[in-house]
Amino acid sequence: MTDTLLEIDRLSVxxxxxxxxxxxxRDISFDVRKGEIVGIxxxxxxxxxxxxxxxxxxxxxxxxxxxxxxxFKGQDLLQLPERQMRNLRxxxxxxxxxxxxxxxxxxxxxxxxxxxIQHRSKASKAEKRARAAxxxxxxxxxxxxxxxAQFPHEFSGGMRQRIAIAMALMSEPDLLIADEPTTALDATxxxxxxxxxxxxxxxxxxxxLFISHHLGxxxxxxxxxxxxxxxxVVESGDVREIxxxxxxxxxxRLIDCDPGHIKERARVLPTIPGxxxxxxxxxxxxxxxxxxxxAMPRCASHVPPLIQLKDGHHAACxxxxxxxxE
Amino acid sequence: xxxxxTRRFGLALLILIVAVTVMFLMIRAxxxxxxxxxxxxxxxxxxxxxxxxxxxxxxxxxxQLLIFYGNLMQGDLGIDVFSGRSVTAIVFEQLPHTxxxxxxxxxxxxxxxxxxxxxxxxxxxxxxxxxxxxxxxxFVAAPAFVVxxxxxLIFAVNLQWFPAIGAGEGFWGRLDHLVLPAFAIGxxxxxxxxxxxxxxxxxxxxxxxxxxxxAFGIHERRVVMVYALRIAILPVVTVIGVGMGFLLSSAVFAxxxxxxxxxxxxxxxxxxxxxxxxxxxxxxISTGLFVVSTAxxxxxxxxxxxxxxxxx
Numbered sequence: 001m002t003d004t005l006l007e008i009d010r011l012s013v014x015x016x017x018x019x020x021x022x023x024x025x026r027d028i029s030f031d032v033r034k035g036e037i038v039g040i041x042x043x044x045x046x047x048x049x050x051x052x053x054x055x056x057x058x059x060x061x062x063x064x065x066x067x068x069x070x071x072f073k074g075q076d077l078l079q080l081p082e083r084q085m086r087n088l089r090x091x092x093x094x095x096x097x098x099x100x101x102x103x104x105x106x107x108x109x110x111x112x113x114x115x116x117i118q119h120r121s122k123a124s125k126a127e128k129r130a131r132a133a134x135x136x137x138x139x140x141x142x143x144x145x146x147x148x149a150q151f152p153h154e155f156s157g158g159m160r161q162r163i164a165i166a167m168a169l170m171s172e173p174d175l176l177i178a179d180e181p182t183t184a185l186d187a188t189x190x191x192x193x194x195x196x197x198x199x200x201x202x203x204x205x206x207x208x209l210f211i212s213h214h215l216g217x218x219x220x221x222x223x224x225x226x227x228x229x230x231x232x233v234v235e236s237g238d239v240r241e242i243x244x245x246x247x248x249x250x251x252x253r254l255i256d257c258d259p260g261h262i263k264e265r266a267r268v269l270p271t272i273p274g275x276x277x278x279x280x281x282x283x284x285x286x287x288x289x290x291x292x293x294x295a296m297p298r299c300a301s302h303v304p305p306l307i308q309l310k311d312g313h314h315a316a317c318x319x320x321x322x323x324x325x326e
Numbered sequence: 327x328x329x330x331x332t333r334r335f336g337l338a339l340l341i342l343i344v345a346v347t348v349m350f351l352m353i354r355a356x357x358x359x360x361x362x363x364x365x366x367x368x369x370x371x372x373x374x375x376x377x378x379x380x381x382x383x384x385x386x387x388x389x390q391l392l393i394f395y396g397n398l399m400q401g402d403l404g405i406d407v408f409s410g411r412s413v414t415a416i417v418f419e420q421l422p423h424t425x426x427x428x429x430x431x432x433x434x435x436x437x438x439x440x441x442x443x444x445x446x447x448x449x450x451x452x453x454x455x456x457x458x459x460x461x462x463x464x465f466v467a468a469p470a471f472v473v474x475x476x477x478x479l480i481f482a483v484n485l486q487w488f489p490a491i492g493a494g495e496g497f498w499g500r501l502d503h504l505v506l507p508a509f510a511i512g513x514x515x516x517x518x519x520x521x522x523x524x525x526x527x528x529x530x531x532x533x534x535x536x537x538x539x540x541a542f543g544i545h546e547r548r549v550v551m552v553y554a555l556r557i558a559i560l561p562v563v564t565v566i567g568v569g570m571g572f573l574l575s576s577a578v579f580a581x582x583x584x585x586x587x588x589x590x591x592x593x594x595x596x597x598x599x600x601x602x603x604x605x606x607x608x609x610x611i612s613t614g615l616f617v618v619s620t621a622x623x624x625x626x627x628x629x630x631x632x633x634x635x636x637x638x
């Protein structure tokens with residue numbers, strides 16, 4: 001496939017800790033095509049953040065890449081020298097982080113920071129400032145020229161996240177990683193940010209890897225979705241397929257638990273009982289077994305492989321195997 | 327910024343007034359008649375009465391305080407008991423020596439301390455970091471007077487690289503005489519500032535905005551030197567501001583060991599001869615110095631940190 005931009009291929013990442021290796025990511029595979037929006041959904045601690053930092057190679061010092069490749073335009077990022085990797089960051093691959101209140105440097109003006117990230121450009125400082133102001137205008141910051149002189153704390157959370165998006169898109173990247181960009185914002189702002197992202201995606205035609213635990217946003221925005229659980233991909237496929245015909249019990253439960261999906265008045269909001277398994281001491285068999293109400297004897301002994309069910313729809317559950325269900 | 331500066335100096339003035347008032351009352355509360363001490367045991371009662379009236383000691387305490395402040399406004403700190411010279415003149419004669427000593431110590435110890443701390447923080451848990459840590463801790467542990475005596479012995483007496491005593495003449499002479507005392511009282515500050523900068527840097531380096539800067543491919547050197555250090559330096563500025571007070575007391579040791587003129591030496595000499603107006607005058611100037619330096623530190627912080635500027 002020539003239009004594949006990012007391929008995560010059997011990626012496994014551990015964290016070395018005093019308790020032994022924490023298996024943060026196991027055998028992750030999925031890809032992002034050019035101009036496509038792919039959502040990654042999963043509970044806290046499912047490895048979403050590790051995945052992002054692995055793509056950008058901004059990992060903690062105790063991170064170990066055990067196997068697999070992260071191919072960007074066919075090039076394995078994990079093998080790239082640091083210098084070349086740095087040339088990709090903020091140029092071909094940009095990121096918008098989760099917490100807009102912490103994402104900018106508090107003692108440098110927004111203008112200074114927006115000029116700084118154009119460090120690869122040969123343009124004059126005035127041109128860089130003009131470009132920064134233009135980008136701020138594009139994300140809907142009023143009076144952008146004047147606001148360049150202001151500091152992050154003089155902006156609201158929603159504005160700061162829009163500035164973060166402006167900064168990420170300034171280099172016209174091929175891939176934008178959005179790490180729960182709306183989690184720290186309230187619902188009305190969330191809609192605004194999502195709409196803005198959609199518009200800008202059309203304009204710049206970049207691919208977006210959108211990480212969220214908000215299913216409604218994923219359904220609204222994404223073309224395809226990857227469901228992660230405890231460091232592994234349990235299901236992936238077209239957004240409509242996943243939402244209308246989930247093939248993994250975890251995905252089903254996740255959709256059931258989404259407040260937007262609950263039709264009747266409930267005294268207690270639905271949850272998935274049980275806990276995520278200890279990543280340092282993984283049980284054999286299926287990782288979701290202990291929380292699954294359809295678990296079978298086979299689930300305890302054999303790890304279900306991620307198999308293709310329909311065109312592009314993958315799931316890792318024994319329920320999809322006829323011979324196992326019997 | 328201007329509003330902040332005005333407020334901060336207003337506060338400084340208030341602190342100074344409170345400190346000076348307390349000090350004034352404390353000296354008056356010390357048992358013993360200053361007139362008797364000044365004139366000695368064989369003075370006649372008429373003489374004692376005349377000096378008491380001259381010093382306004384027969385007035386009620388609040389009136390004495392008012393007179394004291396009245397004189398202070400006119401820059402009059404009283405008269406030296408022995409020479410009869412103006413205390414203001416004597417104190418301001420000695421002040422520059424101490425000021426240069428303190429500024430010299432701060433300048434070299436802050437430069438080296440910040441560099442060491444930033445370097446250690448950029449390479450945490452490496453051999454360099456451990457060596458820096460060991461050096462810093464031993465520097466912190468070294469008392470200023472021991473360093474002063476040892477450096478005097480090694481560099482002035484044995485190696486004869488630098489002059490041993492006095493303050494020198496002319497710019498280069500003064501600089502030459504400044505090296506050893508500034509080294510002696512600045513050494514522990516190198517270690518202290520290095521530890522502080524390292525801890526502060528490591529904290530800042532863990533913050534999200536540093537990850538953002540890296541995610542935009544900004545060169546690591548710039549991330550450390552501008553994005554992190556600019557924030558990590560803030561507590562150091564405050565500590566240096568407060569540290570001026572400690573340096574004033576270390577300066578006393580250095581001025582005695584190196585027989586340098588200065589405020590510290592003046593205070594010690596005046597205390598041994600019970601020359602109270604000079605003690606009062608020098609302590610007042612030292613307090614003023616301390617209050618001004620902490621206020622300046624706050625202003626520098628406000629200049630470096632836009633959040634502090636708009637906070638109040």
